[in-house]
Amino acid sequence: MSTHVSRNPRWERRKEQRPAELVDAALDLFVEHGYAATRLDDVAARAGVSKGTLYLYFAGKEDLFKAVIRETIVPLIDERRRDVEASEANCAALLESYFHDWWKHFGCSKASGICKLIVAEAANFPDLARFFAEEVVGPNDRVLATILERGIARGEFRPVDVDAAVRVWMAPLVLKVIWLHSVGMVCSGPNDVGIERFLEVHTRLALSALGVPPERP
Amino acid sequence: MSTHVSRNPRWERRKEQRPAELVDAALDLFVEHGYAATRLDDVAARAGVSKGTLYLYFAGKEDLFKAVIRETIVPLIDERRRDVEASEANCAALLESYFHDWWKHFGCSKASGICKLIVAEAANFPDLARFFAEEVVGPNDRVLATILERGIARGEFRPVDVDAAVRVWMAPLVLKVIWLHSVGMVCSGPNDVGIERFLEVHTRLALSALGVPPERP
Amino acid sequence: MSTHVSRNPRWERRKEQRPAELVDAALDLFVEHGYAATRLDDVAARAGVSKGTLYLYFAGKEDLFKAVIRETIVPLIDERRRDVEASEANCAALLESYFHDWWKHFGCSKASGICKLIVAEAANFPDLARFFAEEVVGPNDRVLATILERGIARGEFRPVDVDAAVRVWMAPLVLKVIWLHSVGMVCSGPNDVGIERFLEVHTRLALSALGVPPERP
Amino acid sequence: MSTHVSRNPRWERRKEQRPAELVDAALDLFVEHGYAATRLDDVAARAGVSKGTLYLYFAGKEDLFKAVIRETIVPLIDERRRDVEASEANCAALLESYFHDWWKHFGCSKASGICKLIVAEAANFPDLARFFAEEVVGPNDRVLATILERGIARGEFRPVDVDAAVRVWMAPLVLKVIWLHSVGMVCSGPNDVGIERFLEVHTRLALSALGVPPERP
DNA sequence: GATGAATGAGTCTTCATTCAT
DNA sequence: TATGAATGAAGACTCATTCAT
Numbered sequence: 001m002s003t004h005v006s007r008n009p010r011w012e013r014r015k016e017q018r019p020a021e022l023v024d025a026a027l028d029l030f031v032e033h034g035y036a037a038t039r040l041d042d043v044a045a046r047a048g049v050s051k052g053t054l055y056l057y058f059a060g061k062e063d064l065f066k067a068v069i070r071e072t073i074v075p076l077i078d079e080r081r082r083d084v085e086a087s088e089a090n091c092a093a094l095l096e097s098y099f100h101d102w103w104k105h106f107g108c109s110k111a112s113g114i115c116k117l118i119v120a121e122a123a124n125f126p127d128l129a130r131f132f133a134e135e136v137v138g139p140n141d142r143v144l145a146t147i148l149e150r151g152i153a154r155g156e157f158r159p160v161d162v163d164a165a166v167r168v169w170m171a172p173l174v175l176k177v178i179w180l181h182s183v184g185m186v187c188s189g190p191n192d193v194g195i196e197r198f199l200e201v202h203t204r205l206a207l208s209a210l211g212v213p214p215e216r217p
Numbered sequence: 218m219s220t221h222v223s224r225n226p227r228w229e230r231r232k233e234q235r236p237a238e239l240v241d242a243a244l245d246l247f248v249e250h251g252y253a254a255t256r257l258d259d260v261a262a263r264a265g266v267s268k269g270t271l272y273l274y275f276a277g278k279e280d281l282f283k284a285v286i287r288e289t290i291v292p293l294i295d296e297r298r299r300d301v302e303a304s305e306a307n308c309a310a311l312l313e314s315y316f317h318d319w320w321k322h323f324g325c326s327k328a329s330g331i332c333k334l335i336v337a338e339a340a341n342f343p344d345l346a347r348f349f350a351e352e353v354v355g356p357n358d359r360v361l362a363t364i365l366e367r368g369i370a371r372g373e374f375r376p377v378d379v380d381a382a383v384r385v386w387m388a389p390l391v392l393k394v395i396w397l398h399s400v401g402m403v404c405s406g407p408n409d410v411g412i413e414r415f416l417e418v419h420t421r422l423a424l425s426a427l428g429v430p431p432e433r434p
Numbered sequence: 435m436s437t438h439v440s441r442n443p444r445w446e447r448r449k450e451q452r453p454a455e456l457v458d459a460a461l462d463l464f465v466e467h468g469y470a471a472t473r474l475d476d477v478a479a480r481a482g483v484s485k486g487t488l489y490l491y492f493a494g495k496e497d498l499f500k501a502v503i504r505e506t507i508v509p510l511i512d513e514r515r516r517d518v519e520a521s522e523a524n525c526a527a528l529l530e531s532y533f534h535d536w537w538k539h540f541g542c543s544k545a546s547g548i549c550k551l552i553v554a555e556a557a558n559f560p561d562l563a564r565f566f567a568e569e570v571v572g573p574n575d576r577v578l579a580t581i582l583e584r585g586i587a588r589g590e591f592r593p594v595d596v597d598a599a600v601r602v603w604m605a606p607l608v609l610k611v612i613w614l615h616s617v618g619m620v621c622s623g624p625n626d627v628g629i630e631r632f633l634e635v636h637t638r639l640a641l642s643a644l645g646v647p648p649e650r651p
Numbered sequence: 652m653s654t655h656v657s658r659n660p661r662w663e664r665r666k667e668q669r670p671a672e673l674v675d676a677a678l679d680l681f682v683e684h685g686y687a688a689t690r691l692d693d694v695a696a697r698a699g700v701s702k703g704t705l706y707l708y709f710a711g712k713e714d715l716f717k718a719v720i721r722e723t724i725v726p727l728i729d730e731r732r733r734d735v736e737a738s739e740a741n742c743a744a745l746l747e748s749y750f751h752d753w754w755k756h757f758g759c760s761k762a763s764g765i766c767k768l769i770v771a772e773a774a775n776f777p778d779l780a781r782f783f784a785e786e787v788v789g790p791n792d793r794v795l796a797t798i799l800e801r802g803i804a805r806g807e808f809r810p811v812d813v814d815a816a817v818r819v820w821m822a823p824l825v826l827k828v829i830w831l832h833s834v835g836m837v838c839s840g841p842n843d844v845g846i847e848r849f850l851e852v853h854t855r856l857a858l859s860a861l862g863v864p865p866e867r868p
Numbered sequence: 869g870a871t872g873a874a875t876g877a878g879t880c881t882t883c884a885t886t887c888a889t
Numbered sequence: 890t891a892t893g894a895a896t897g898a899a900g901a902c903t904c905a906t907t908c909a910t
Binding site: 033118119120122123132133158160161163167172174175182186197198200201202205208209211 | 251253341346347378388392418419422428
């Protein structure tokens with residue numbers, strides 16, 4: 001094993017890791033400053049490479065942006081879907097764990113900052129917004145819809161308008177995410193409610209509306 | 218009461234209206250394109266003045282942006298509070314009309330675009346975000362909380378965690394507003410639900426959770 | 435009359451002259467360095483304005499380039515055509531004066547540097563090449579063709595293939611122009627021939643080929 | 652005769668051919684796009700090597716460009732001179748075949764693109780322009796001068812100013828070459844004349860001017 | 869020798885801001 | 890007051906050149 005210590009070579013060859021490192025750096029900066037206010041120089045610097053290197057891996061700013069979405073969000077949605085498909089719990093428990101897992105695996109991850117980003121930049125980058133709506137929002141809604149449909153079919157839930165209910169019940173989670181990555185970053189909001197209590201109440205209200213009485217342990 | 222007779226009333230009135238016209242034009246463009254992508258050239262053009270004139274009334278882009286937020290949002294909050302304070306209906310009806318009125322007077326107005334703006338630019342304008350949280354979100358939440366507290370106190374509603382429920386139940390409306398001003402502008406989302414049906418379902422689910430059975434006509 | 439001497443105002447307002455000044459500066463630099471090697475910064479500097487000002491009058495580099503052609507060459511061609519149409523000399527004299535005038539008004543002007551430019555950049559800016567071929571080369575050739583056709587019709591010239599002869603007889607002038615703006619700029623060519631003698635010989639050879647015997651004074 | 656047995660003949664031959672292959676690829680691209688618009692990446696790719704390899708053989712873009720000019724043009728000049736020196740035809744026939752051969756061996760070859768290159772880049776590469784003027788234009792003109800002088804000396808041609816006539820009569824061929832590699836690449840020019848007819852007419856007009864009557868077969 | 873990942877200076881272009889008129 | 894011509898700093902992107910492998 002060589003004990004040779006390299007004397008600060010001007011750069012290092014890391015073809016494999018570079019894209020992921022760049023996407024990672026870009027995620028941080030895009031989420032923090034928004035799309036327009038993020039300079040590619042800074043992304044490169046944070047990834048520890050020069051501006052030019054970035055262009056070896058991505059065609060430009062928009063391409064990088066798309067890569068960020070593809071690499072960071074889409075896998076998380078898939079994961080969520082697989083979890084629910086594999087679950088054999090009763091539907092009330094499944095709904096509860098869905099909300100909690102959604103938060104645990106996505107909501108409180110860095111990647112959730114993308115939601116704010118998309119909302120902020122949709123008008124200027126319609127392609128990205130459409131991509132996000134189709135690849136993220138649609139599939140994600142489908143997972144919750146599956147739970148509701150299953151519960152209603154089994155008689156565990158009172159019948160509801162599933163499509164509308166999905167939007168209504170995803171909203172608190174999504175807006176919480178958006179809030180935390182925007183206003184929540186600069187001030188503790190008025191009557192801020194801790195996430196645990198928030199999820200608890202949200203779940204309880206939804207189950208009540210579905211006709212599931214509170215458990216008494 | 219002034220006895221001053223203006224020599225050129227039309228022109229002077231104009232002068233007093235200028236700032237409002239500029240704020241109006243700026244609101245449209247900021248909502249549509251976001252802060253960074255909005256050019257002052259375009260704001261001036263839409264207001265029918267030259268770019269230089271804009272600088273007679275505002276110190277710069279930031280100042281204009283802040284004016285837009287402050288001038289546009291504050292009046293709406295006041296209006297919302299007065300409406301609810303004046304109501305004397307029963308609480309279920311009051312809740313229902315609150316959601317519908319919120320939409321009718323704010324959600325579908327041009328001003329609701331501010332929500333998206335704040336979220337998108339919170340990181341770059343922290344003081345505005347704080348202002349918004351304190352002056353808009355807080356008071357607005359308070360109105361809904363009042364309704365819930367009154368309903369619970371009167372025994373019309375089952376007891377709930379009011380603060381948390383307020384956040385949960387405002388979220389669908391707020392996110393809808395944000396969505397319509399962003400992704401909704403460039404594509405019809407997946408399982409899009411019309412606003413009427415959306416409000417209906419939302420109200421019904423909330424009332425169910427509050428233990429109010431559906432009316433039978 | 436004011437004796438006030440302005441103390442170096444940071445800039446001067448010259449809406450009318452600016453475009454012409456910029457086109458002028460651009461002509462110099464484009465001819466000297468070619469299209470790609472000319473920096474807009476330098477064009478602006480030579481015109482005495484800042485880089486930004488250039489963009490007030492031209493959409494970009496290519497637009498500026500087109501303007502240079504339009505403003506500097508096209509008028510000269512028109513002038514040539516009007517001269518010939520108005521002439522009432524015999525055709526031999528007309529041909530001779532055409533060659534000399536072409537040189538005097540165009541060949542030795544700064545504008546003739548465009549010929550080299552077009553040739554050099556045609557591949558990268560096909561639009562410009564086509565524009566030049568249609569607006570400059572075609573009309574210019576037509577003028578010479580008119581002279582030849584008139585001479586042949588009147589029996590002053592021996593019949594020749596007019597279209598081909600036009601290309602053959604314009605070539606020495608055009609190539610001379612191209613040469614002087616390229617190789618001729620950096621060295622006095624081998625067996626360089628002064629322009630007067632060159633025109634003389636060219637005219638004489640052409641007239642000989644057309645069957646016009648040399649004058650004996 | 653070397654007794655050295657190369658261990659890997661194919662690979663070694665390759666090594667010796669590399670520079671020529673690179674020059675060849677560069678000629679194509681320089682002629683097609685000009686100096687500035689040609690990327691070394693593309694040159695390397697066309698030669699089937701990596702960009703780095705190019706730098707093993709040439710100091711940089713300029714060096715490669717100079718190599719292209721020098722390597723490509725010199726052999727052609729020599730060839731042209733030898734051809735004419737060897738001819739024993741009468742001078743009218745010799746002149747005719749000179750024009751046609753010039754076209755056949757040089758004008759329609761890839762190498763003729765150099766003419767356009769030199770013209771386009773003379774200002775940026777003055778030493779190349781001088782080299783071209785001395786090593787190419789001079790010797791080439793000399794050949795035509797030789798023909799004219801011989802014809803006049805033998806009484807086959809009417810006396811003319813040989814130096815000037817040489818420039819006049821080379822011009823149509825050279826300009827044709829330049830045109831075909833520039834404007835001709837992107838549009839069929841106005842009153843375009845096929846090369847055969849062009850050469851025919853050019854030769855006929857020159858011979859007429861030299862007092863050689865058309866042949867009657 | 870050969871490779872191609874990495875570099876960074878250089879250029880076009882945009883737009884908030886200034887200021888002579 | 891109002892104008893809009895002029896400014897210049899800033900950022901995306903390119904590509905000749907270098908150098909670790």
